[in-house]
Amino acid sequence: KTSMDLASEEMKVKSWFEQDPLIKGNLETFLVDTDTQAFIVIQDDTVLYEKYLNGAQRDSIVTSFSAAKSFVSTLVGIAIDEGEIHSIDDPITRYLPELLERDPRFAKITIRNLLNMSSGIKYVENGFINGDDALTYYYPDLHALALKKTTIVGEPGKTWLYNNYHPLLLGILLERTTGIPVAKYLETKLWQPMGAEYPASWSLDSSQTAFEKMESGINARAIDFAKLGRLYLNGGTLNGQKILSEEWVLQATRMDPNINRAEYYPPWMDQPYGNVYHQLLWWGVQQADGSYGFAAQGNYGQEIFVYPEKHIIIVRNGEKYGIKPEEWLGLFMAFAKNVNR
Helix, strand or coil: CCHHHHHHHHHHHHHHHHCCCCCCCCHHHHHHHCCEEEEEEEECCEEEEEEECCCCCCCCCEECHHHHHHHHHHHHHHHHHCCCCCCCCCEHHHCCCCHHHHCHHHHHCEHHHHHCCCCCECCCCCCCCCCHHHHHHHCCCHHHHHHHCCCECCCCCCCCCCCCHHHHHHHHHHHHHHCCCHHHHHHHHHHCCCCCCCCCEECECCCCCCCECCCCCEEECHHHHHHHHHHHHCCCEECCEECCCHHHHHHHHCCCCCCCHHHHCCHHHEECCEEEEEECCEEEEECCCCCEEEEEEECCCEEEEEEHHHCEEEEEEECCCCCCHHHHHHHHHHHHHHCCC
């Protein structure tokens, strides 16, 4: 498109967003007020809107927080595609046998259970120092934490509970099956093949153990985060190269119709804008008419949102949420539903 066409598209994006009551007027004012660093809207592989605010630039490094979990999911899918991991339904003790020494019930937990946040492993968010949130984020030896400190309190597959021990266990599993650090696997199997413009890094637990934080900490440029959304939008293929199986993409991004939501999910996941779900470390929302969007999401409102029907990708990075966490997903769904194709 010409520069004039793109300027026109940018104005359309602004006008569509500014119709939403959350915006309350000017889009850029809203983005500044919500401490947004980067905001990118892409449709049909064309960047329609790209703004960097609050001191950020196009080459500024932003962190993923828990959006890293969707990268972990992708790496597990690639490892299964390549035969490094036998099956998503393997018991995790096939790869982490030492867990059996502490509790034989670990044998019932599958890789799918970890990816779907339904393992039955205990996780309590509260507690500044000893809470599981703090431990999984700050502990200097995350290998030991995941392998020696985890305990089981429920049956796998019964209920959903957001649990940062899951990506840690998946990271150890990836190390053992691929034989290389997880960041190196990300670099060679995903970052380079999907055509990232800039290098990236993955924060470690400590210099002694040098294990990627797994549940967070991928540090990159916002435009490269968009490429993960583009990979899933295109069914696992980018730049003419098959990176991930389409079957994995569908499993990760579509709501499972066999789940009894009332028993499996907490009530807050039924939102006015649709039914929120969580599959293979990806978030999604399905509306009554069957339309859906999915997203990699992280603390403080890090978002890689995809709306397949309109070929839309939205990336938002920020230093705080600015609005309620669930409102970002509702805002993006409303925009995507109303935008023309």
